[in-house]
Amino acid sequence: MSAVTNLRAIEILDSRGNPTLQVQAELASGSRASAKVPSGASTGINEAVELRDGDTSRYLGKGVREAVNNVNTEILLALEGFAADDQRAIDETLIRLDGTENKGRLGANAILGVSLAVAHAMASEQGVPLYRRLANRDRYELPVPMFNILNGGQHADNNVDIQEFMVLPLGLPTFSEGLRAAAETFHALKAILKSKGYGTAVGDEGGFAPELKSNEEPMELIVEAIATAGYEPGGDVLIGLDAAASEFCKDGVYVFDQSDGSRRSAVEISAMWADWAARYPLISLEDGFSEVDHSGWKTGTAQLGGQLQLVGDDLFVTNPKIFQAGISDGLANSILIKLNQIGTVTETLDCIQMARDNGYTFIISHRSGETSDTTIADLAVACGGGQIKTGSTCRSDRVAKYNRLLEIEAELGSHAVYAGRQAFGAWL
Numbered sequence: 001m002s003a004v005t006n007l008r009a010i011e012i013l014d015s016r017g018n019p020t021l022q023v024q025a026e027l028a029s030g031s032r033a034s035a036k037v038p039s040g041a042s043t044g045i046n047e048a049v050e051l052r053d054g055d056t057s058r059y060l061g062k063g064v065r066e067a068v069n070n071v072n073t074e075i076l077l078a079l080e081g082f083a084a085d086d087q088r089a090i091d092e093t094l095i096r097l098d099g100t101e102n103k104g105r106l107g108a109n110a111i112l113g114v115s116l117a118v119a120h121a122m123a124s125e126q127g128v129p130l131y132r133r134l135a136n137r138d139r140y141e142l143p144v145p146m147f148n149i150l151n152g153g154q155h156a157d158n159n160v161d162i163q164e165f166m167v168l169p170l171g172l173p174t175f176s177e178g179l180r181a182a183a184e185t186f187h188a189l190k191a192i193l194k195s196k197g198y199g200t201a202v203g204d205e206g207g208f209a210p211e212l213k214s215n216e217e218p219m220e221l222i223v224e225a226i227a228t229a230g231y232e233p234g235g236d237v238l239i240g241l242d243a244a245a246s247e248f249c250k251d252g253v254y255v256f257d258q259s260d261g262s263r264r265s266a267v268e269i270s271a272m273w274a275d276w277a278a279r280y281p282l283i284s285l286e287d288g289f290s291e292v293d294h295s296g297w298k299t300g301t302a303q304l305g306g307q308l309q310l311v312g313d314d315l316f317v318t319n320p321k322i323f324q325a326g327i328s329d330g331l332a333n334s335i336l337i338k339l340n341q342i343g344t345v346t347e348t349l350d351c352i353q354m355a356r357d358n359g360y361t362f363i364i365s366h367r368s369g370e371t372s373d374t375t376i377a378d379l380a381v382a383c384g385g386g387q388i389k390t391g392s393t394c395r396s397d398r399v400a401k402y403n404r405l406l407e408i409e410a411e412l413g414s415h416a417v418y419a420g421r422q423a424f425g426a427w428l
């Protein structure tokens with residue numbers, strides 16, 4: 001019987017030096033496994049709540065001793081002896097035990113750590129890799145990396161308002177070739193930045209974070225880098241953005257206050273995205289509008305949805321109820337999936353199913369605060385959405401996910417299918 005016999009959480013650090021949790025789950029069989037919990041910076045207002053101690057004498061109030069304690073006492077007491085092979089029952093028990101809408105009592109960080117650790121322990125008990133435990137398929141697909149190459153916004157201390165510029169090597173034949181194209185483009189961009197006298201330090205997700213002349217300059221530099229690396233912009237490698245526009249929308253006006261201070265209405269920023277889509281090989285735009293600007297999202301989706309994958313991150317926060325309402329309102333055509341925005345494996349899988357049922361694409365994503373945990377690589381392969389967003393190949397918290405995908409690709413051998421262009425069929 002695969003019962004939970006122990007849960008053990010400890011306080012560890014994430015890639016920004018802030019505390020987070022590692023949780024180990026142990027089963028009656030002796031199988032055990034652990035998981036580490038990520039943490040965002042540009043968080044959506046409706047995300048499940050991370051429990052932080054607020055004790056300013058430790059880690060600027062960001063300690064997670066209380067969440068750790070919740071795992072080691074109250075949650076363990078509730079789950080001890082519980083069948084670990086029923087992930088849904090485990091997760092529903094955690095949700096009920098917490099008793100709040102936003103998981104703020106026990107902490108979404110505590111709950112997710114347990115949910116993930118149990119999933120990993122079951123995979124270990126069954127002697128299968130996590131992606132097989134999460135979904136049993138005949139054919140697994142390797143995702144296209146949405147490879148973060150230039151950082152701005154809340155993820156860097158530079159003068160770029162747009163949070164993430166990404167390259168999408170969707171025209172390459174395999175995952176490893178795609179990853180190579182992205183990594184070579186990253187190196188080419190570094191050389192270009194250097195030659196122009198720009199900085200080559202990196203931001204939170206491993207993309208470069210230089211001071212630049214405008215928010216548009218990265219688009220030009222990236223196209224140049226793709227070509228310099230020997231790939232065809234728009235054919236082999238395309239561009240994706242995460243504007244994270246909730247961060248620079250003030251009272252319904254989009255204000256580029258990190259760069260030139262210019263202001264745009266929703267209609268004007270939508271026109272700017274359309275203009276960029278016409279002039280650059282842009283295929284995906286995440287949070288191009290603020291999470292509270294539903295009318296901007298609605299008209300933006302009607303205007304841009306035919307040519308761009310429009311990804312709701314802060315807008316949907318991986319929450320099935322919020323996502324369902326957004327689908328009914330005609331907002332976006334794709335969803336970003338972040339386990340810690342909702343806090344359990346089961347609700348995350350429910351959100352993915354909802355995307356499938358409604359013709360939305362979905363992208364498995366890291367957070368800007370990460371660890372060496374590689375769960376999202378397995379989740380991306382298990383769910384087969386064909387896209388993963390996990391930073392650049394600089395910073396080992398990001399590289400860990402890519403290396404796990406390379407491992408899975410090698411393990412699948414000739415059965416490894418690369419999602420490639422297929423994942424973006426509607427917009428190519």
Ligand code: PGA
Binds near residue numbers: 043
């Ligand atoms: P976050 O950023 O983890 O800081 O929220 C990632 C994103 O916005 O996609």
Ligand code: ZN
Binds near residue numbers: 244287313314
């Ligand atoms: Zn985002």
